[in-house]
Amino acid sequence: MIKWQRKDLVGLEDLSKEEIELILSTAESFKEVSARAIKKVPALRGKTVVNLFYEPSTRTRVSFEVAAKRLSADVINISTETSSVKKGETLIDTGKNIQALNADIIVIRHNSSGAAAMLARNVDISVVNAGDGWHEHPTQALLDIFTLKEKLGRIKGLNVSIVGDIAHSRVARSNIWGLTKLGAKVTVCAPKVLIPPGIEEMGVVVTDNIDEALKKADAVNILRMQFERDEGTAFPEQLEYFKAFGVTRERLQKAKKDIVVMHPGPLNRGVEISSEVADGTNSVILEQVTNGIAVRMAVLFLVAQGRDKK
Amino acid sequence: MKILIKNGRVVDPANNLDKVCDILVDNGKIARVAAKIDCAAESVIDAKDKIVMPGIIDMHVHLREPGREDKETVLTATEAALAGGITSVLAMPNTTPAIDCAENVKLLKSIIKKDARNFVFIAGAITRARQGEEVTDTAKLKKEGVLALTDDGSSVDKDEVFLEALREAKKSKLLIICHSEDKTLSADGAVNLGITSTRMGLRGISRESEYKRVERDIALAREASCPVHIAHISCKESVEIIRRARKKGIKVTCETAPHYFALNEEAVLGFDTNMKMNPPLRAQEDVQAIKQGLADGTIDAIASDHAPHTENEKDIEFERAQFGVIGLETEGAVAITELVDKGILDWKGLVRKLSVNPAKILGINKGSLGKGSDADIVIISPQKKWTVQRDKFLSKSKNSPFIGRTLKGVVEYTICGGKVAFSR
Amino acid sequence: MEFKEKAKIMDKEAMERALMRIAHEIIEKNKGIKDLALIGIRNRGAYLAERIATCIEKIEKGKVLTGILDITLYRDDLTHASEQPLVRKTEIDFDISDKKIILVDDVLYTGRTARCALDALVDFGRPKYIQLAVLIDRGHRELPVRADYIGKNVPTSLKEAVQVRLEEVDGKDEVVILEQGG
Numbered sequence: 001m002i003k004w005q006r007k008d009l010v011g012l013e014d015l016s017k018e019e020i021e022l023i024l025s026t027a028e029s030f031k032e033v034s035a036r037a038i039k040k041v042p043a044l045r046g047k048t049v050v051n052l053f054y055e056p057s058t059r060t061r062v063s064f065e066v067a068a069k070r071l072s073a074d075v076i077n078i079s080t081e082t083s084s085v086k087k088g089e090t091l092i093d094t095g096k097n098i099q100a101l102n103a104d105i106i107v108i109r110h111n112s113s114g115a116a117a118m119l120a121r122n123v124d125i126s127v128v129n130a131g132d133g134w135h136e137h138p139t140q141a142l143l144d145i146f147t148l149k150e151k152l153g154r155i156k157g158l159n160v161s162i163v164g165d166i167a168h169s170r171v172a173r174s175n176i177w178g179l180t181k182l183g184a185k186v187t188v189c190a191p192k193v194l195i196p197p198g199i200e201e202m203g204v205v206v207t208d209n210i211d212e213a214l215k216k217a218d219a220v221n222i223l224r225m226q227f228e229r230d231e232g233t234a235f236p237e238q239l240e241y242f243k244a245f246g247v248t249r250e251r252l253q254k255a256k257k258d259i260v261v262m263h264p265g266p267l268n269r270g271v272e273i274s275s276e277v278a279d280g281t282n283s284v285i286l287e288q289v290t291n292g293i294a295v296r297m298a299v300l301f302l303v304a305q306g307r308d309k310k
Numbered sequence: 311m312k313i314l315i316k317n318g319r320v321v322d323p324a325n326n327l328d329k330v331c332d333i334l335v336d337n338g339k340i341a342r343v344a345a346k347i348d349c350a351a352e353s354v355i356d357a358k359d360k361i362v363m364p365g366i367i368d369m370h371v372h373l374r375e376p377g378r379e380d381k382e383t384v385l386t387a388t389e390a391a392l393a394g395g396i397t398s399v400l401a402m403p404n405t406t407p408a409i410d411c412a413e414n415v416k417l418l419k420s421i422i423k424k425d426a427r428n429f430v431f432i433a434g435a436i437t438r439a440r441q442g443e444e445v446t447d448t449a450k451l452k453k454e455g456v457l458a459l460t461d462d463g464s465s466v467d468k469d470e471v472f473l474e475a476l477r478e479a480k481k482s483k484l485l486i487i488c489h490s491e492d493k494t495l496s497a498d499g500a501v502n503l504g505i506t507s508t509r510m511g512l513r514g515i516s517r518e519s520e521y522k523r524v525e526r527d528i529a530l531a532r533e534a535s536c537p538v539h540i541a542h543i544s545c546k547e548s549v550e551i552i553r554r555a556r557k558k559g560i561k562v563t564c565e566t567a568p569h570y571f572a573l574n575e576e577a578v579l580g581f582d583t584n585m586k587m588n589p590p591l592r593a594q595e596d597v598q599a600i601k602q603g604l605a606d607g608t609i610d611a612i613a614s615d616h617a618p619h620t621e622n623e624k625d626i627e628f629e630r631a632q633f634g635v636i637g638l639e640t641e642g643a644v645a646i647t648e649l650v651d652k653g654i655l656d657w658k659g660l661v662r663k664l665s666v667n668p669a670k671i672l673g674i675n676k677g678s679l680g681k682g683s684d685a686d687i688v689i690i691s692p693q694k695k696w697t698v699q700r701d702k703f704l705s706k707s708k709n710s711p712f713i714g715r716t717l718k719g720v721v722e723y724t725i726c727g728g729k730v731a732f733s734r
Numbered sequence: 735m736e737f738k739e740k741a742k743i744m745d746k747e748a749m750e751r752a753l754m755r756i757a758h759e760i761i762e763k764n765k766g767i768k769d770l771a772l773i774g775i776r777n778r779g780a781y782l783a784e785r786i787a788t789c790i791e792k793i794e795k796g797k798v799l800t801g802i803l804d805i806t807l808y809r810d811d812l813t814h815a816s817e818q819p820l821v822r823k824t825e826i827d828f829d830i831s832d833k834k835i836i837l838v839d840d841v842l843y844t845g846r847t848a849r850c851a852l853d854a855l856v857d858f859g860r861p862k863y864i865q866l867a868v869l870i871d872r873g874h875r876e877l878p879v880r881a882d883y884i885g886k887n888v889p890t891s892l893k894e895a896v897q898v899r900l901e902e903v904d905g906k907d908e909v910v911i912l913e914q915g916g
Contacts, residue, residue: 001820013509029804029821038857041807071807090626112627113511114581122625133629134511170511197514198505301807301821 001025004302008120008127011136012177020178023298024146030301031294033070043301044073048103052094053079053130054110059265060130060140063289064107067296076103091115095123104307105300108132126303134168140264141174143295145182147288148219151260156183161213163189163245164223164272167196171223171264176202189213191245210245211254219260222247225272238271248274252282260284311352312336313725318357318689322364323658324666324678333362335685338728343679353730355723357689363661364677365397365428365686365726366642367668369487370462370541370565370613372634373399373430375421377406382618382706387638388427390616390705392732394639395688395721398429398669398676403440404463410435410446415454428726429686431672433458433487436475442466445475452482457672460487462541465523467493469530476534485671487539488527490548491589495519500629502590506575512629515590521547528555528562537561539671542615544570544589546599553608563671565611568637568644569711571600577711583624583631584711587617605654610667614641618707636705640698640712642690646719650692657692685728694720737895737912743888744909749869752885753782756867757789759883764834769862771799771830774838775851776822779803781902782869783838799833801826808850824854831859836883840898842868845879870909872896 002018012020033041049068051061061077068075078098089097091110098106105126108116113133120127131137149155160179166172166188176199179186186204188195195206207213214220227238252259261273261282269275278285313335320343321328332347333340368391374382384401391399401418403409409418415432422430434456438444442464451459459479465488466472479486496519501507503514524540528551531538543549543566555562569587574594578585585591603609617634624631637644645664649655655663669677676684698712724732744752764770767790774783780802787798802825809819837851848866855864867883872890888911890896895912899905 026821029823032823032825033807036858040857042853043807090622092625110627112629114628117581118625118627132511136511173509173511196508197503198508201505202509298821305819 004306007303007307008116009138009299009303010117010120010127010129012138012141012174012181013136015181017181020142020145020181023142023295023302024149026298026302027142027146027291027294030297031291033297034290034293040070040072042072044068044071044304047073047105047304048101049073049075049105049107049300050098050103051075051077051130052098052106052108053077054108054115055131057109057131060109063292064128064130064296064300067293068300070293071297071300073104073300091119092122095119099123099125104304126307128299128303131170133170134173135170136174136177137170138174139292139296139299140171141178142299143288143292144175144221144262144264145178146295147262147284147291148260150287150291151284152218155179158184158218159187159216160184161187161189161217161220162223163210163213163220163247165194165225166190166199166223167194168226169223175221176204180204187213187217189245191241210247210251214247214251214255214259217255217259219262220247220255221262221264222273224264224266225268242271246270246272246274247277249276249280252277258282262288265289311728312341312350313353313355313685313728313730314347314349314351315355315357315362315687315689316347318360318362320362320679321657321661322679323662324364325680327679328658333679333687335687335725335728338685340679340681340683340685342681355689359691360722361657361690361692362679363657363688363690364665364679365688365724366395366664367398367672367674367676368396368614368616368638368641369400369611369668369672370567371399371401371616371638372404372618373401374405374618376417380620380706383425384421384430385425385427386704386706387616387618388425388430390638390703391428392724392726393704393721395642395690395724396428396638397686397688397724397726397731398431398674400431400433400457400672402462403433403435403460408435408440409433409456410438410440412447412450412454415451415456419455427731431674432456433460433462435459436461436466436486437471440464442468442471445471445478448475448478448482448484452484456484457674458485458487458539460489460541462487462489465489465491465493465527469526472527473530473534476531476536476538480534480536485537485539485673486531487541488524489541490520490523490527490543492519492523495522499590500586501578502575502592504593506578509579510581515588517545517547517592517596520545520589521551524548524551528552528560531562532560537563540564542567542570542589542613543609544592544600545596549599549603549608553603553606556608563610563667564608565613566600566604566609567613567615568641568648569635571597571604572644572648573597573711581628583626583628584635584709584713586628586631586633587615587635587711588633601649601654604649604663610663610671612641612645612663613668614638616705618705619709620707624709635709635711636703636707637710638705639703640710640717642688642721643696643717643719644712646690646692647717651718685725687723687725688721689723689725691720691722693718696720736915738915740894740911740913742908742910744886746907749885749907749909752869753785754789756883756885757786757793760786760836760867761790761794763865763882767794767796767798769832769834770836771801771828771833772836772838773801773803773826773855775847776802776804778898778900778903779839781900782840786836786838786867799828801828803837803851803854805847805850805854808854810846810850826858829859830855830861832862835861835864836867837864838867840869841896842866842871842879842881842884843874843896845875845877848879849877869898870896
């Protein structure tokens with residue numbers, strides 16, 4: 001087994017297959033901790049984790065907070081509403097100030113692609129990317145892959161379809177890197193305007209036909225459609241989108257019987273997924289949430305070790 | 311004041327010369343070029359194993375003064391230029407205020423007179439405040455001594471305004487330099503559109519935004535029968551369009567910048583804002599096309615597009631960071647490393663791109679080491695290697711894409727106007 | 735640091751005898767096997783716990799509960815461990831409350847591993863009591879810890895290391911002393 005040498009987790013693009021597998025196997029051990037009566041281990045006792053969130057996100061922040069607390073770390077939450085960020089402090093200055101507090105790990109969510117990489121380059125403490133712009137959301141992809149592996153026993157050779165706004169999705173990008181590195185065959189499915197140029201070069205098949213995307217899939221990852229992001233470009237209407245791309249029971253009946261249905265949440269019922277599918281037997285959506293804790297515990301634990309190696 | 315340069319390999323394509331000989335400089339001019347000169351001189355430079363060539367003429371430089379002296383000044387830029395072997399620069403007019411009227415030219419000239427360490431030529435704006443609406447008084451600008459007109463940083467979007475500008479420029483015998491970019495096509499992009507913008511999760515700047523505008527600029531120049539020069543071309547389509555236009559006899563010249571033949575889009579993948587410029591670093595096939603264009607003569611000149619920015623403007627989120635990189639101090643060495651060393655250009659070819667052609671395009675009497683020419687000379691150790699270091703730059707800003715790169719070719723002496731203005 | 739093998743202090747047969755003796759002692763001290771559970775500390779302690787349980791089952795003809803404890807997350811040297819520790823699963827499929835727990839490890843040295851194991855175990859419940867069984871006690875305690883069952887006491891110097899090798903992990907059963915080489 002390889003060793004974790006990185007101070008940071010910025011994206012899955014940078015990681016080797018072995019590093020991804022190490023995170024996944026470490027997460028398996030951490031999953032057991034969450035099943036105990038006392039859901040806490042002292043591994044990061046005395047360490048401080050700062051959740052630095054420039055975008056509102058309850059789910060990811062809470063998941064990281066629970067993960068850090070189950071490792072006995074102290075957690076501080078900074079969000080744009082409460083910090084000096086609005087007073088015009090630069091990201092690097094904010095990072096250095098957090099470092100000066102002797103914090104150990106910054107978990108950053110930022111609306112600008114590359115923000116996590118920039119922060120990681122400019123501080124000595126660990127940086128974990130909790131989503132940067134449209135770029136990457138590595139822990140989300142890791143928990144998706146973890147859940148998939150738990151359900152189907154493997155990743156190699158699986159057909160995985162990602163459906164939704166691929167162009168503006170960091171979840172899609174991280175999943176593509178992670179899944180392809182582990183040997184899955186990835187199909188992305190979206191209206192043509194939401195397919196970013198050159199994405200085939202990332203090793204995926206592109207289609208704008210949802211039935212095509214579902215036909216051979218062992219799993220489908222349904223992205224949240226963010227209509228509030230509409231920038232006046234050619235964006236389909238919600239109902240129109242549901243008709244053309246919504247994952248419904250009727251559509252799933254033509255897919256493999258035990259297809260795994262994933263969604264990073266929060267759900268837009270009746271937009272990208274029907275309620276029957278979201279609540280149905282193929283859905284692992286709540287298991288993803290549970291696994292998110294284990295995966296984030298593993299990541300926090302590993303980067304803390306990685307930093308100490310420096 | 312006499313300077314005698316001995317035993318150097320003199321590369322002077324204007325006089326079809328490439329051989330080891332001596333040069334005598336006297337009273338600011340080249341006094342003699344001969345196989346062996348022995349005479350008394352205040353200064354004797356041994357140029358054995360070195361290249362002796364006309365000073366580099368960089369026709370695309372943002373001096374930032376007046377207005378943004380925190381980024382760069384005439385003094386710091388021209389000192390940096392001399393360290394890079396550059397004896398003449400063309401100052402871009404996108405300052406604050408823009409160089410769009412006689413008064414502002416006078417203002418800039420007074421700064422140049424006080425602070426410039428080499429020859430600074432001035433480009434005026436095509437439109438008032440570079441807004442693309444109202445054509446400047448080109449005749450008055452010409453009278454004040456501007457050499458060319460450009461709204462660099464922006465293109466003149468409106469066809470009728472640009473056409474009027476071309477006609478005015480023709481009357482005043484002024485060159486128009488085009489920043490060819492259709493901002494409706496490149497809107498808010500940060501990197502090359504395609505796999506790079508997709509991988510990075512950033513908006514892309516398409517090739518179309520450049521070459522469609524190159525196409526238009528050439529078409530309108532033809533209509534007005536006014537020569538144009540296309541600045542900083544970066545993609546293969548632009549090269550091809552210019553190549554075809556030239557074949558048709560249209561008077562169009564163009565330049566590229568060192569980063570467009572030395573770097574491709576992969577350099578930007580780490581979100582290094584020093585790799586962010588406009589136009590953006592393109593694909594490897596574009597880099598190949600740029601090199602081919604340089605080799606076959608389609609691309610006339612190499613210019614740095616020296617665009618200094620402060621740390622405050624660069625050490626921020628990639629999307630928010632300013633476009634542009636500095637280049638005065640690396641231009642020559644990057645060209646030697648990427649073009650001469652790799653066999654794309656010979657030394658004569660390189661000197662044409664860096665000096666002879668820019669002089670010709672701008673209509674200045676430089677770029678030659680012939681007897682009686684201005685004594686603007688650079689002496690280079692062609693094989694010597696050096697590593698670009700951030701804290702060694704003379705430029706006030708440090709936003710170079712070549713930091714950490716090892717380059718070939720060291721400027722040992724820069725003689726400007728008959729004086730040793732820089733020596734290592 | 736290079737270590738070279740200095741002496742073999744236990745072979746397969748001696749190991750089997752030692753484990754059998756420990757099994758007898760456990761039964762005697764706990765007056766049978768009621769509520770008894772053996773929990774081995776990863777990595778080699780887990781295999782030793784299995785072996786001792788097999789011995790006990792042979793003697794008493796009854797089942798003994800076993801589990802595996804991974805103490806990585808409880809280590810007090812996590813941040814300066816030279817080797818990056820691999821986190822693996824703890825596998826205790828029964829409620830340890832009110833059980834008589836026998837912790838099993840291969841070597842007792844500073845006592846820190848045992849301390850971690852105690853911390854970890856109490857997070858799983860409240861056992862009736864916890865006892866400690868080790869194959870080798872090499873001395874040099876840094877904490878007030880002692881073993882209840884010892885396969886062999888081996889006085890060592892700090893320059894030496896004791897290595898327990900097991901069939902399941904190392905391909906053969908033996909215990910050797912290693913010495914720091916020049």
